[in-house]
Amino acid sequence: MLRLVAVALTACVGSVSAVFADYPEKPVSFIVPWPPGGEEDVLTRMIATEFQNMYGVPAAVVNKPGGGGGPFPGALEVAAAPADGYTVGSFVIGVPVVGPSLGIPELTPNPFVPVGVFMTYPFLIVAGKDAPYSTMEELAAYAQENDVTLGHFGAGLVPTHVTFGLAEELGFEFGSDAAYDALDCNTLASGDVDVMNSVAALVAPCLSDIKVLASVTDERVFLTPDAPTVSEIVPSLDIVLWNGLFVPIGTPEDIIAKIEAAAIRAIQSEEAKTYVQTNGAQIYWKNRAEAEALIKRDIETFGALTSK
Known part of the structure; x- marks a missing residue:
């Protein structure tokens, strides 16, 4: 009996892996919680286009401005999405750094995993x-x-x-x-x-x-x-504004890797480099580990700022 269970579980895991290996099979949405026109919107559109070119499925930016609520209404939509890579958030520093402190149940604790950080805002x-x-x-x-x-x-x-x-x-x-x-x-x-x-x-x-x-x-x-x-x-106010890609916790690593690959290629493109020459933004790629370290540091800095 135990052997049969083990065989069944192995088959199940293999089936799940096969499903994820086929990602992406349908359109992917990149949620930008601001109106069109900002740096995060323009660069995320480049990432979505590169994703579409690389994997052959539609990928598009969906703008979800918060109506005075900042990026948090848009972040809630990503938090509620399945951890399957078909809904990706393009978020400012405030979502992972400030969000968990606001008392919004869906954002407490932080429900996101960073794919990576790609820009510092001017x-x-x-x-x-x-x-x-x-x-x-x-x-x-x-x-x-x-x-x-x-x-x-x-x-x-x-x-x-x-x-x-x-x-x-x-x-x-x-x-x-x-x-x-x-x-x-x-x-x-x-x-x-x-x-x-x-x-x-x-x-x-x-x-x-x-x-x-x-x-x-x-x-x-x-x-x-x-x-x-x-x-x-004021030297103590040393914190900058960045933007990165995030997915719900539990998203498989191979899916995150595919999103990251498209993002890196887009951010390193001549189109992206030319774009930031006109607006002063800094572009780069910080991977998941680097992004998590950055978030940890910024939470500490932000905490000191708001405790005054």
Whole structure:
């Protein structure tokens, strides 16, 4: 009897392995929890195209903006998906670093495994061209007697916390703040906000018509070389914004390897290299082990930032 059970189990495992070996057999969705146009959207589309070319099945980006909820509504869709490689999340640092601390049951504990990290955002703190301040220090002085409205992608996200932390270190508070799905040239031009933190791609069309006060990057963005990094102003605020691919825990390793192979080829392409030359993003590939180490470090840094 035991021998028969063992044979049956071996046959079952072999059958499952055969099923996964055939991956992919149907369309694959890459979930980007933001509107189209940002760096993560453009580069994830390149990855999806490469995946389609390599494996011969449709692969497409599906944008799931959170309506002020940041990336978390989109992340929930990936968390609820089967661990079969047909739903892949393209997530910012906030999903694995901040998500588990928000009390969202589906994200606590972290339900994702990183495939890898592929980009550092050129995240900028910007103001309108007519703003009566050109640096964070001048903004701090102005805000002592005037209300300043901040626009951001979500109150719980890393760049928002960094911006608030910077303001606190400089001795001021924003008069009000609001979350947006997109923070672009129109957001500033409309007067909806006075200051906003956004990615360079969304403000690139009007970069000559705005003021860049600082960047949330590990080095100055070549598009705005005169703007200091936040960590130059306050060294303890040394955390950067990155984006990576994630799948639900339990996704087979051979499936993760196939997704990774397409991502590496896309990120190393001339198309990707040419694209980032226009917006200041940094592209590379950190594998699963490197991504897990990065997440662990950033959780510690973020915890110190939010405990102040």
